[in-house]
Amino acid sequence: MTAAVLPRPVPDGAPSPVRPRPGSAPDDLPTLIGFALAAVLLAVGALPVVDVLFVLTGLLVAVLGRLAGLASPAGSPRRWLPGPAAALAGAALLHAGTGSAVTLLLLTGPVAALAGGAGRRGALAGAAGAALAAMAPGLLTGAPVGLAVPLLATAGAAAAGFAVADLAALQRSRDAELDVATRMLAARARTMTSVIDAVTEQSIIGTDVDGVVRVWNPGAERLLGLPRHEVVRGRSIVDFHLSEELAAAAEAAGTAPGLAALVHAAQENGSDVRDWTYVAADGSRRTVSVAITPRTDDRGEHAGWNFVGTDMTEARATERLKDQFVSLISHELRTPLSSILGYLELVLDEDADPLTDEQRQFLTTVERNAHRLQRLVGDLLFTAQVEAGRFTLQPADVDLAGVVRAAEETARVTAAAGGVELVVAVPDDGLVVRGDAVRLGQACDNLVFNAVKFTPPGGRVTLSLRAGWRAADGRVVDGRVVDDPGSDGEPVAVLSVRDTGVGIPAGEQKELFTRFFRASTARRNAVPGVGLGLTITKAITTAHGGTIEVDSAEGEGTTFTLVLPAAR
Amino acid sequence: MDTGVTPVAPRVLVADDEDDVRGLVDLAVGRAGCTLVASVADGPAALATARAQRPDLAVLDVSMPGSTGLEVCTALRADPATAGVRVLLLSAGASPDDVARGLAAGADAYLAKPFSVAELVRAVRGLSTAPPRTAGSRPTAGLPA
Numbered sequence: 001m002t003a004a005v006l007p008r009p010v011p012d013g014a015p016s017p018v019r020p021r022p023g024s025a026p027d028d029l030p031t032l033i034g035f036a037l038a039a040v041l042l043a044v045g046a047l048p049v050v051d052v053l054f055v056l057t058g059l060l061v062a063v064l065g066r067l068a069g070l071a072s073p074a075g076s077p078r079r080w081l082p083g084p085a086a087a088l089a090g091a092a093l094l095h096a097g098t099g100s101a102v103t104l105l106l107l108t109g110p111v112a113a114l115a116g117g118a119g120r121r122g123a124l125a126g127a128a129g130a131a132l133a134a135m136a137p138g139l140l141t142g143a144p145v146g147l148a149v150p151l152l153a154t155a156g157a158a159a160a161g162f163a164v165a166d167l168a169a170l171q172r173s174r175d176a177e178l179d180v181a182t183r184m185l186a187a188r189a190r191t192m193t194s195v196i197d198a199v200t201e202q203s204i205i206g207t208d209v210d211g212v213v214r215v216w217n218p219g220a221e222r223l224l225g226l227p228r229h230e231v232v233r234g235r236s237i238v239d240f241h242l243s244e245e246l247a248a249a250a251e252a253a254g255t256a257p258g259l260a261a262l263v264h265a266a267q268e269n270g271s272d273v274r275d276w277t278y279v280a281a282d283g284s285r286r287t288v289s290v291a292i293t294p295r296t297d298d299r300g301e302h303a304g305w306n307f308v309g310t311d312m313t314e315a316r317a318t319e320r321l322k323d324q325f326v327s328l329i330s331h332e333l334r335t336p337l338s339s340i341l342g343y344l345e346l347v348l349d350e351d352a353d354p355l356t357d358e359q360r361q362f363l364t365t366v367e368r369n370a371h372r373l374q375r376l377v378g379d380l381l382f383t384a385q386v387e388a389g390r391f392t393l394q395p396a397d398v399d400l401a402g403v404v405r406a407a408e409e410t411a412r413v414t415a416a417a418g419g420v421e422l423v424v425a426v427p428d429d430g431l432v433v434r435g436d437a438v439r440l441g442q443a444c445d446n447l448v449f450n451a452v453k454f455t456p457p458g459g460r461v462t463l464s465l466r467a468g469w470r471a472a473d474g475r476v477v478d479g480r481v482v483d484d485p486g487s488d489g490e491p492v493a494v495l496s497v498r499d500t501g502v503g504i505p506a507g508e509q510k511e512l513f514t515r516f517f518r519a520s521t522a523r524r525n526a527v528p529g530v531g532l533g534l535t536i537t538k539a540i541t542t543a544h545g546g547t548i549e550v551d552s553a554e555g556e557g558t559t560f561t562l563v564l565p566a567a568r
Numbered sequence: 569m570d571t572g573v574t575p576v577a578p579r580v581l582v583a584d585d586e587d588d589v590r591g592l593v594d595l596a597v598g599r600a601g602c603t604l605v606a607s608v609a610d611g612p613a614a615l616a617t618a619r620a621q622r623p624d625l626a627v628l629d630v631s632m633p634g635s636t637g638l639e640v641c642t643a644l645r646a647d648p649a650t651a652g653v654r655v656l657l658l659s660a661g662a663s664p665d666d667v668a669r670g671l672a673a674g675a676d677a678y679l680a681k682p683f684s685v686a687e688l689v690r691a692v693r694g695l696s697t698a699p700p701r702t703a704g705s706r707p708t709a710g711l712p713a
Contacts, residue, residue: 332660338660342683342688378662381662
């Protein structure tokens, strides 16, 4: 929300536009109408005239009082007072001039006005004025006046005045509350506007349900090169998107092109974050990570969409360059590796002129390290493929028990050399998953070699494979559960690799699957590696629809648990 | 029964711009029992030699100056005189896409670097003794490392 969609903030000290401020002038128009009616009744003879001077004076005083009120300086706190005061006097004079108690009805307006304007004090003043007006014939002309009329007039005026005073007090209280609420809303709107306007590095765009822009912050101005006044209420969010991209998104989501394609995922999931291409006013294109969320109004009704964008153009270009660099370097390393490994193979296999034991030992060391370099190059290339989304699987039924046994066999020599015991527990009858045997073997090898590397001599690495069941809520339980076609769950294979090694600090565990990340325990213990094995393992697991979790305590050991969908 | 005909060793052309790798491939060709027709360092020389010598097998590096191994392979296939030459591509590109591109260019097999000499010897021996390629021939293998 910005100033473009919020009510204009009310300046401090200004009167509320909703209600008159407490103490402002009550409307005395009904009183004037009452006096005009009395004048008509007098003119047609419906009211008796006892004393013409009092009658005329009464009418004149009432009119003058009204005019005096209007003539008071604007903003004067007592601007409302002359009207009702003069009306009381006018009513008293008319009563004296006609001798008719009917004229006392003219007291209603000024009594209410006094009570409304000055509260209970005003009501008391009105009641006193009513008493005087009721006794006016006696006081001004000496005519006999009974007690009944003054008492009734006074009591009626007092009752009406107090009622009006209470109502007016209640009204003033409500007005005050409303005023406070209005000011709070205005202050909140100002705060929101200032916060949104302070965001210059992210674009914040709000639209209505049809995609018409209603909010456009300075970040959006900067990113897309258009000022707020040229966009708000005049342009659609779709105008700033690449039409081909929206068409592709529409086809993928099976929606209509345009806004529907843009907000489809957010509509389905409550929010959506992904890269979109924005087209700026000068035609330049920016890669923007856009978080899309629905916006609701004060009644909770869907009112539009929010688009918060971060310009990722440079970051994405850097990532692409990095991947291209990794790919290029890896590619170029494979050719010299061909020569190294090829000629080593020729020398080591030479039967005609055998090597001495020492020569063979040295060249075997060279060969081992060349293979290590080859694996690193393979890992780098594979990671680049994963990052570029070019990672494909060759699916088949794979017995994971066989994969685990093979991993144990591969790591056996290394484990024995490091004084680490390898223990394997797999189901005798195997456990079949649907997947790529080579990639699953790679993932399993990575976990086992990692565990061996990080376990000091005398430690143990346990590979355990078991059948499990993953419920619809993601929980995994052990054991073969009867496959119920009506159930939302699925059978899974649970592979855990547990070591008694150095462990991983809790604060670093969430970074563990990030490219090139190395735990501090690995660096501290000089464990070789570049931080790609777990990234690759996770990519392979995810590509198989599985999950991988880590449970570790520094100094005690680590357990990686890999859950893969089992073949049904 | 002795037919009196001395078997002729398959004739192989090698093309790779990396001297060391080319030397290794030359050795592998010898170990496979084949005759090395020529060992050249670029695409145009590979194509010219293939047209002149009509080898049984051409072992081509994919990344070569002048024209790539893929281009040489395509040109060989397009010329009826050389369309039957078997082609083994060598490349540092090991992704499934790289292999697919090589086979689509008409290669009979694809070997990703770094390869073992034994593996290369097996591939050369197998391809060089295979019947000449015909229009209906299919790639024998893509052999990524």
